[in-house]
Amino acid sequence: MRATINTIIATLAMTTPAFAANGAADEPGLLIWAFMGFAAVVVVGQLVPAAMLVIGAIKGLATAPKEAKDN
DSSP states (O other): OHHHHHHHHHHHHHHHHHHHSTTTTSSOOHHHHHHHHHHHHHHHHHHHHHHHHHHHHHHHHHSOOHHHHHO
16 A cells, blocks of 8 residues: 555656646647536536526516416
């Protein structure tokens, strides 16, 4: 177990300078585009039901209640 922890710490210590190096993130890669696409899908997935609720509420305000129609 101790060897595993030491290996993980050594690996993380070596990757830090690689991410901080110049030119490491000049242009977005495939993973960045995939993450942004997933985020867009989540946003649209939240906006569609919200829009349906708002449209339903607006239609509900414009129509008379059932009780008023029966009289």
